[in-house]
Amino acid sequence: MKEKIDLLIKEMEQKFKSCTSMQELNDLKVFYLGKKGVITELNNGIKDVPPSEKKDYGMEVNRARTFFNDAFEEKKEKLEEERINQKLKEETIDISLPSEKHITGSKHPFNRIIEEVEDLFVSMGYDVVDGPELEDDEHCFRLLNYTVGHPARDAQDTFYIDEEYLLRTQTSASQSRVMQANTEKSPIRVICPGKTYRRDDDATHSHQFGQVEGLVIDKNISLADLKGTLETFAKKLLGENTKVRFRPSYFPFTSPSCEVDVTCFKCGGKGCPLCKKTGWIELLGAGMVHPNVLRMGGYDPDKFTGFAFGTGLDRLAMFKYAIPDIRLMYTNDIRFLKQFNRKEED
Numbered sequence: 001m002k003e004k005i006d007l008l009i010k011e012m013e014q015k016f017k018s019c020t021s022m023q024e025l026n027d028l029k030v031f032y033l034g035k036k037g038v039i040t041e042l043n044n045g046i047k048d049v050p051p052s053e054k055k056d057y058g059m060e061v062n063r064a065r066t067f068f069n070d071a072f073e074e075k076k077e078k079l080e081e082e083r084i085n086q087k088l089k090e091e092t093i094d095i096s097l098p099s100e101k102h103i104t105g106s107k108h109p110f111n112r113i114i115e116e117v118e119d120l121f122v123s124m125g126y127d128v129v130d131g132p133e134l135e136d137d138e139h140c141f142r143l144l145n146y147t148v149g150h151p152a153r154d155a156q157d158t159f160y161i162d163e164e165y166l167l168r169t170q171t172s173a174s175q176s177r178v179m180q181a182n183t184e185k186s187p188i189r190v191i192c193p194g195k196t197y198r199r200d201d202d203a204t205h206s207h208q209f210g211q212v213e214g215l216v217i218d219k220n221i222s223l224a225d226l227k228g229t230l231e232t233f234a235k236k237l238l239g240e241n242t243k244v245r246f247r248p249s250y251f252p253f254t255s256p257s258c259e260v261d262v263t264c265f266k267c268g269g270k271g272c273p274l275c276k277k278t279g280w281i282e283l284l285g286a287g288m289v290h291p292n293v294l295r296m297g298g299y300d301p302d303k304f305t306g307f308a309f310g311t312g313l314d315r316l317a318m319f320k321y322a323i324p325d326i327r328l329m330y331t332n333d334i335r336f337l338k339q340f341n342r343k344e345e346d
């Protein structure tokens with residue numbers, strides 16, 4: 001019997017050695033200790049053993065079972081360890097690999113230009129005010145000296161909501177609101193950036209665009225103040241070498257009125273396709289606040305004078321960042337927008 005068990009143990013030893021998976025290990029358990037397993041059968045055979053040999057027989061079978069159980073546990077631990085090691089190996093992270101590029105958002109050119117303009121005017125003591133985009137005829141036109149049927153209303157291609165309400169065609173609407181809101185009729189120095197709407201749509205006109213309005217009302221404000229302010233504005237925004245030219249113009253709410261051109265930022269005034277070979281680019285409209293507008297705003301034109309100006313924010317951004325089509329500003333094309341990522345650090 002002893003030799004038989006020695007042989008059995010040798011055989012089991014061999015089998016444990018060549019076992020490479022939990023599956024195989026469990027199969028071994030069934031093979032030796034299952035219902036019809038080798039050791040189980042040996043154990044069952046005790047009933048046919050003569051009584052005097054039963055004790056030795058039993059001890060030998062136990063020896064085989066103990067060997068199996070110990071070897072089984074040992075192998076199980078080993079396989080488990082191997083599994084963990086394998087897993088660790090497979091899941092190692094190569095920290096030397098270049099990381100994936102994360103796309104970060106960028107400030108929209110429209111917001112960038114608003115911030116620049118705001119910073120500039122705030123540094124000159126202006127307040128920034130807001131006005132409604134859904135306006136009424138009263139503030140957008142009537143209080144700005146556009147009488148009913150005034151031909152200048154045609155030039156604005158207004159989106160009317162109904163007889164009374166409209167989408168503001170110009171931030172000038174905020175001029176009348178600011179004057180009206182200032183019940184003390186004290187001096188005013190504000191800019192109002194925001195969205196405006198007109199029935200236009202081509203490479204240089206969008207049905208929605210941005211404007212920034214400026215309004216200054218005080219005693220003894222003259223055209224010289226207007227010129228100085230706008231020259232500073234143009235040079236600070238577009239570069240110190242920018243030259244500024246004032247041309248007489250017409251707006252119902254300013255008198256005298258002017259349009260302001262700047263030397264083309266692209267060719268420096270030599271003439272190029274962008275400035276249509278003139279060397280100049282129109283930047284804004286401006287003028288001295290019309291006495292009628294002051295009066296309708298509650299200011300005595302004999303005591304107060306003022307100037308106002310309005311410029312297209314999209315145009316400014318287009319000039320400053322060399323954007324060829326105004327519609328790019330509103331189509332959210334990521335290829336366009338991401339170019340402003342880098343410019344952020346300028």
Ligand code: PHE
Nearest residue numbers: 170172285286287308309310
């Ligand atoms: N609101 C005018 C426009 O949209 C510009 C302007 C503003 C002119 C203020 C004079 C004074 O064309």
